[in-house]
Amino acid sequence: MVQITYIEHDGTEHRVDVAPGTSVMKGAVNDGIPGIDADCGGACACATCLVYIEPAWQAVIGQKSVLEEAMLEFAENGGPTARLSCQIDVSDVLEGLVVKMPQRQM
Numbered sequence: 001m002v003q004i005t006y007i008e009h010d011g012t013e014h015r016v017d018v019a020p021g022t023s024v025m026k027g028a029v030n031d032g033i034p035g036i037d038a039d040c041g042g043a044c045a046c047a048t049c050l051v052y053i054e055p056a057w058q059a060v061i062g063q064k065s066v067l068e069e070a071m072l073e074f075a076e077n078g079g080p081t082a083r084l085s086c087q088i089d090v091s092d093v094l095e096g097l098v099v100k101m102p103q104r105q106m
């Protein structure tokens with residue numbers, strides 16, 4: 001299992017052990033953590049799984065796909081640290097990852 005910390009907009013932290021092979025989005029949804037809606041179920045078609053991730057972790061996660069980049073361009077709550085959590089595969093290299101949720105998903 002890979003420990004990921006999800007931080008709600010109000011600062012509430014949730015430490016979750018997420019199974020490798022799933023996504024950062026699924027880790028939150030499966031544990032009932034509020035703040036990630038994931039309306040499209042992980043198809044990279046809604047941008048309601050947006051999270052903010054510090055630059056050091058962005059380097060570990062790797063580049064956005066063209067599709068993820070395109071979806072983030074339409075997200076009102078985007079920004080340089082924004083990522084779509086459904087597009088981040090969980091593996092051992094993400095041990096200790098911290099993601100922050102926006103005030104609301106668009």
Ligand code: FES
Binds near residue numbers: 037038045048
């Ligand atoms: S769940 Fe829809 S884009 Fe991630």
